[in-house]
Amino acid sequence: MNYRKIGVIGAGTMGQSIAEMLSYKGLDVYLLELSEERLKSGLDNIGVSLDKQIEKWALTQAEKKLILGRIHGVSAIEDLSQCELIIETITEDLDAKKEVFRAVDKACPPSVILASNTSTLSLTELASVTAHPERVIGMHFVYPVFKVDLVEIVRGLRTSDETFKGTKDFVEQVIEKKGVMVFESPGFVTTRLICLFINEALHILEEGTASAEDIDSAMRIGYSFQHGPFEMADRFGLDSVHAALSSMFREYGELKYRPSFILKKMVRAGQLGVKSGTGFFSYDKDGDRV
Amino acid sequence: MNILVINAGSSSLKYQLYDMKDESVLASGRVERIGMDSAILTHEPADKPEVRIVDEILEHTSAIKRVLDMLVHPEHGVLGSVSEIHAVGHRVVHGGESFKESAIVTNETKLEIRKLFDLAPLHNPAHMMGILAVEAVLPGVPQVVVFDTAFHQTMPQESYLYPVPMVLYRRHGIRRYGFHGTSHAYVSERAAEVLGRPLEELKLVSCHIGNGASATAILNGKSFDTSMGMTPLEGLMMGTRSGDLDPAIVPYTMNKEDLTLTEVNSMLNKHSGLLAISGISSDMREITEAMSEGDKNARLAFEMYTYRVRKYIGAYAAAMNGIDVLLFTAGVGENSVVLRERVCEGLTFLGIELDRELNAQRSKEARVISTPESRVKVMVVPTNEELLIARDTFKLAAEQSKGETEA
Numbered sequence: 298m299n300y301r302k303i304g305v306i307g308a309g310t311m312g313q314s315i316a317e318m319l320s321y322k323g324l325d326v327y328l329l330e331l332s333e334e335r336l337k338s339g340l341d342n343i344g345v346s347l348d349k350q351i352e353k354w355a356l357t358q359a360e361k362k363l364i365l366g367r368i369h370g371v372s373a374i375e376d377l378s379q380c381e382l383i384i385e386t387i388t389e390d391l392d393a394k395k396e397v398f399r400a401v402d403k404a405c406p407p408s409v410i411l412a413s414n415t416s417t418l419s420l421t422e423l424a425s426v427t428a429h430p431e432r433v434i435g436m437h438f439v440y441p442v443f444k445v446d447l448v449e450i451v452r453g454l455r456t457s458d459e460t461f462k463g464t465k466d467f468v469e470q471v472i473e474k475k476g477v478m479v480f481e482s483p484g485f486v487t488t489r490l491i492c493l494f495i496n497e498a499l500h501i502l503e504e505g506t507a508s509a510e511d512i513d514s515a516m517r518i519g520y521s522f523q524h525g526p527f528e529m530a531d532r533f534g535l536d537s538v539h540a541a542l543s544s545m546f547r548e549y550g551e552l553k554y555r556p557s558f559i560l561k562k563m564v565r566a567g568q569l570g571v572k573s574g575t576g577f578f579s580y581d582k583d584g585d586r587v
Numbered sequence: 588m589n590i591l592v593i594n595a596g597s598s599s600l601k602y603q604l605y606d607m608k609d610e611s612v613l614a615s616g617r618v619e620r621i622g623m624d625s626a627i628l629t630h631e632p633a634d635k636p637e638v639r640i641v642d643e644i645l646e647h648t649s650a651i652k653r654v655l656d657m658l659v660h661p662e663h664g665v666l667g668s669v670s671e672i673h674a675v676g677h678r679v680v681h682g683g684e685s686f687k688e689s690a691i692v693t694n695e696t697k698l699e700i701r702k703l704f705d706l707a708p709l710h711n712p713a714h715m716m717g718i719l720a721v722e723a724v725l726p727g728v729p730q731v732v733v734f735d736t737a738f739h740q741t742m743p744q745e746s747y748l749y750p751v752p753m754v755l756y757r758r759h760g761i762r763r764y765g766f767h768g769t770s771h772a773y774v775s776e777r778a779a780e781v782l783g784r785p786l787e788e789l790k791l792v793s794c795h796i797g798n799g800a801s802a803t804a805i806l807n808g809k810s811f812d813t814s815m816g817m818t819p820l821e822g823l824m825m826g827t828r829s830g831d832l833d834p835a836i837v838p839y840t841m842n843k844e845d846l847t848l849t850e851v852n853s854m855l856n857k858h859s860g861l862l863a864i865s866g867i868s869s870d871m872r873e874i875t876e877a878m879s880e881g882d883k884n885a886r887l888a889f890e891m892y893t894y895r896v897r898k899y900i901g902a903y904a905a906a907m908n909g910i911d912v913l914l915f916t917a918g919v920g921e922n923s924v925v926l927r928e929r930v931c932e933g934l935t936f937l938g939i940e941l942d943r944e945l946n947a948q949r950s951k952e953a954r955v956i957s958t959p960e961s962r963v964k965v966m967v968v969p970t971n972e973e974l975l976i977a978r979d980t981f982k983l984a985a986e987q988s989k990g991e992t993e994a
Contacts, residue, residue: 299645301622323598323622353846354854444847 300471301325304377306397307387308339308370310534310572311414314442315384317343320367321443322472327371327380336370343368346441349583374404382467384436386414389540394418395426402427410463412436416488417544420453420481431457434464437485440533446474449485483548484541491529492541492554498526499557509577527577528586530560531570539564588985589613589671590977591658593651594678595717597709598622600650604658604665604672605977613665614658618650626650630657638663647720655724674729675721676980678769678972679714681707682734683760689737689979691987692718692730700732706760706817729987731980738768741809746906749816763821765813767795767917771803773975774916774953774968779808781953782912782964790907792900795970796926797917798869800825802896804903812906814899820855824895826869829859831895864888871919871926893929900930904937913939914966921969922949927956931965938962 301324305316308330316326316339330336347361356364374397377383383405385397394413401411407429413420416437424430435451448468452461461478468476479485484492498512507515513525522529530538539556546554563569563576570576571584579587588608594601603615616630626644631637638657644650659666666672677692683706685699697718704711714732721730739747747763748756755761771793778793779786786808793803800823803813814822814830824830832855841851862869865888867877874892877885904910913934915927924947931941940961945954950967957965 301645350850353844353850354858355847355850356853357857 300381300467302327302380304380304383306385308336311386311440313339313343314440315386315438316368317346318443320364326368327377328368329371329377340370374400378404380409382410384412384414389415389417391418394423398423399426402429407432410434410460414438417483417541420451424453424455430455432460434460436464439487448474448476449479449487450476451479451481451485453481484545488541489545492538495526495530495538496542496557499559503557503559531576531578534572535560535569535576536564588673588981590980591672591675592973592976593675593717595647595713597713600717602654603973607981610974618644621647621650628653630663632663632665635663647716648723651720651724672728674731674980674984676731676733676976677714677717678976679732680710680735682736686734686737687740689731689733689983691983692732696732729984731983733769733976733979735766735768736764738772739765739810739813742812746812761817763816766815766819767801769972769975770795770916770970773972774914774970775805777953777968778912778914778966789911790909791912792903792910793914794896794920795917796920798826802899802903804906806907812903823899824892825860827857827860827862829855861888861892864891871923875925893926896930897933900934910937910963912964912966914968916968916970921967939965941965
């Protein structure tokens with residue numbers, strides 16, 4: 298399979314990051330958003346992210362131009378019909394995602410692989426609304442996508458071997474990341490482990506055992522994490538962590554997945570981490586710790 | 588005998604068609620943006636106007652097909668049929684320690700080139716695509732590979748080893764390989780020819796100064812030492828590459844600026860050199876222009892650049908215990924009058940006397956630019972890597988067909 302044009306549905310944090318990485322790898326990206334406004338904001342953010350990389354000497358201005366030039370903003374699902382692979386990455390809402398899969402299944406020929414970047418929802422359930430469930434698969438990226446070279450390739454009940462092989466080839470040969478095969482299960486490997494890690498850190502904080510700063514330092518320095526659990530949560534977005542935990546809590550029914558009260562409170566207060574400027578720590582508009 | 592020379596990049600491909608009767612170029616051209624639906628093929632036949640086509644060319648095999656179509660095109664072509672192409676020569680960046688000279692493409696050759704992908708991850712895979720494409724489109728036509736590193740395989744151990752644990756050399760092939768070998772080989776031979784002296788008796792320092800830059804000490808016709816190392820980052824200061832620096836700067840900078848490996852690599856390869864110091868450009872023409880307008884940073888960049896060239900010439904004169912010929916080649920070396928002047932100004936102690944008038948003359952010919960009294964001959968020798976590839980291809984293909992008829 299020759300991959301050249303990739304569709305990305307949703308220009309939120311993950312959509313931006315995925316589009317940026319795909320284009321950096323030389324692929325043509327068709328980025329779909331509902332409104333002109335959200336699309337523009339998504340594209341602007343990609344520009345900001347590329348500028349940050351230029352500041353770190355990772356890219357040149359010429360490379361930035363080429364990367365942006367390969368990302369085409371589109372507004373209708375039909376605009377994706379030429380793509381060889383489509384990655385859905387809208388909010389983690391099952392009904393909204395089903396709607397997208399129903400539409401994209403109709404718009405694209407059956408040879409096109411339809412992937413979802415969902416971290417907790419059931420691929421089998423998403424696939425059930427399509428006429429070709431065998432081509433539906435999960436591709437779970439980790440943020441920031443251009444830096445983290447891991448993709449969980451998630452097989453739903455009816456995902457075909459061909460679809461899995463095509464996706465694995467794409468991940469390992471085209472975008473040169475490590476692909477791990479995961480069978481459908483809420484939270485897969487990465488989300489399940491990391492959310493429990495964050496949730497347990499929240500319990501330690503609640504109990505007054507240590508401060509957020511010290512818990513982060515302990516794990517960062519002691520166990521070679523790049524960020525400690527709280528900064529990690531801030532970077533994921535506290536609402537996303539909360540949503541993932543709640544969904545796993547529902548699916549598994551085990552108490553260990555119940556989101557901590559501090560997390561709930563902060564989400565209700567709109568303190569969502571990097572994206573709102575405040576979470577457990579404060580951030581400037583470039584996402585750097587203040 | 589007609590020889591097609593190919594330089595395949597990951598998304599581009601350059602070609603020249605030579606008639607080896609008189610080493611004339613029948614046509615040349617390039618394909619850019621391979622993999623896109625708007626790839627560009629530019630074809631320049633020797634005696635006809637240039638042609639440009641924009642069309643979908645998705646991979647190297649179709650690129651080669653399009654090139655062949657052009658070469659036999661009733662209007663723009665230069666050949667009656669593709670059977671008039673007798674051999675194909677490829678430029679390959681990295682030949683590692685396996686290739687000390689050019690080689691006929693066989694299954695073993697291809698396997699060896701594959702093994703070297705690690706050492707030249709950007710270049711060798713692309714060259715391999717070119718080789719496979721020609722194999723698919725011109726089955727049975729002999730192919731030859733000519734390596735940038737091959738000429739430097741004559742370096743002695745004391746030149747090519749780094750003083751780091753030997754296990755790294757044995758395990759990963761960490762050593763100096765050097766690059767621009769085809770160019771250094773061609774210009775040194777040409778210089779000896781022009782001087783009418785046997786190359787085997789000369790101590791020569793060759794400065795290939797283009798976008799990338801390297802200096803080579805050539806002793807008795809063989810590469811004795813060269814400034815580029817395991818990768819083309821070492822040695823002279825370049826357009827956007829740093830060249831030599833204290834290796835401890837790398838971890839120190841990574842720590843202070845919180846950089847990843849990719850970032851620091853990109854910093855040294857794409858954000859350093861002339862561009863970093865001048866803040867203006869990586870292009871020597873723009874640097875000299877800004878300098879003449881009084882730009883201080885451009886002046887500093889120019890001074891650092893020429894100083895480092897001078898240091899290498901001095902070092903190599905010492906390495907060979909003498910120097911008979913200093914030569915300049917490639918884009919900047921062939922064209923920058925001020926650069927050659929500034930480099931030679933500080934080398935009078937070596938017996939270098941530049942003739943300012945000869946230096947200022949523009950020409951496409953190999954020529955001497957030092958005074959008749961100068962103990963060291965300073966020369967400008969335009970490089971022609973494609974011609975050397977064509978010659979090697981011609982020689983090896985002829986030997987092969989001779990071997991076949993005899994057998």
